Amino acid sequence: MAMKRCPICGEKYSDTYKSCPFCEEEEALQSGSQIRRTAPARGGRRAAKNRRQPNLLSPILVVLIVIMAALLVYLLFGDQIAERLTGGTDAAQDQQVEDVTPDVPDTTDPETGEDVTMPESGDTGETEETDDGDTAAEQTDPATLPETLTIAYLGSPRTEFTMSVGDEPIPLTASGGSGTYTWSSSDDGIASVDASGKVTAVSAGQATLTVTDGSGKGTCLVRVRGGSAGSTTSAGGSTASSGGTLTAGAAVVVNASSGVRVRSGPNTDSEILATLSNGNSVQVVQSAGNGWYQITFVASGGVTTTGYMMGTYLSNS
Numbered sequence: 001m002a003m004k005r006c007p008i009c010g011e012k013y014s015d016t017y018k019s020c021p022f023c024e025e026e027e028a029l030q031s032g033s034q035i036r037r038t039a040p041a042r043g044g045r046r047a048a049k050n051r052r053q054p055n056l057l058s059p060i061l062v063v064l065i066v067i068m069a070a071l072l073v074y075l076l077f078g079d080q081i082a083e084r085l086t087g088g089t090d091a092a093q094d095q096q097v098e099d100v101t102p103d104v105p106d107t108t109d110p111e112t113g114e115d116v117t118m119p120e121s122g123d124t125g126e127t128e129e130t131d132d133g134d135t136a137a138e139q140t141d142p143a144t145l146p147e148t149l150t151i152a153y154l155g156s157p158r159t160e161f162t163m164s165v166g167d168e169p170i171p172l173t174a175s176g177g178s179g180t181y182t183w184s185s186s187d188d189g190i191a192s193v194d195a196s197g198k199v200t201a202v203s204a205g206q207a208t209l210t211v212t213d214g215s216g217k218g219t220c221l222v223r224v225r226g227g228s229a230g231s232t233t234s235a236g237g238s239t240a241s242s243g244g245t246l247t248a249g250a251a252v253v254v255n256a257s258s259g260v261r262v263r264s265g266p267n268t269d270s271e272i273l274a275t276l277s278n279g280n281s282v283q284v285v286q287s288a289g290n291g292w293y294q295i296t297f298v299a300s301g302g303v304t305t306t307g308y309m310m311g312t313y314l315s316n317s
Helices: 021-101
Strands: 003-005 012-014 150-153 160-164 173-175 182-185 191-193 198-201 207-210 218-225 231-234 239-241 249-253 260-263 272-275 281-289 292-298 305-311 314-316
Touching: 150 218, 160 198, 182 191, 207 314, 218 281, 272 305, 281 305, 292 314
Parallel strands: 160 218
Antiparallel strands: 003 012, 150 173, 182 207, 191 198, 207 218, 231 239, 249 281, 249 314, 260 272, 260 305, 281 292, 292 305
């Protein structure tokens, strides 16, 4: 038996074989290995496919389970949860309302059980102060006050007296009451009265003087006569010089120890132009009626000005 060497694999084999048995075996082995690799691969893919399907459904199942659990909880405890949530909100709102609601004092009388009326807004029950410092009581209408004060002149009580235009001012006094007095005149164009009770005759007529202390009043009637040439008798019985009847021309100021006002018109309501003193020179232009005269005088700055003055404060020079 002769041996041959296979030109492919290089192995020696008996020449009784038509072909190299080693190559045939190798070929058979390689064919079988390929079949084994292919078959399991197909089966593996099917198995992998079958294993992946449950993985895709898992999240959906979890979501469904969660939803079912939530529904179950709501069905069992939904009313209690809603009640707690609603109750908490209402409590918070009630607390807010409580915080912003002002405290309202109890106005019920504990003894009688009746409602006590509270004062109106701003009314504290105390006397209200006015801008000028006077109390509301002091500004009460004098007509509604009782006659509790006494008016006197030189210590003698007076309910009326007479004076003339040009007389020296008459100082009146008041007694009784609180001691804090307010004076007024029913007509300042006839007789004016200052804060101290000093009365000045302005023009012929009569006026009522009133003094009050806020709780009571006193009144006195004053009759004013027009000025005359010569002298007039004052309420105190003294004699005062009068300016008399004036003529147009030069004149001087008299009877004005405290100064006399020159006004823009023949009345005490007109604007005050200047204040002149005894001895000041003026020019009488003409009578303006009711004891007033139109005059010209040199005002401050050397300007000649026209005004009006009561004749009782003038005398022709």
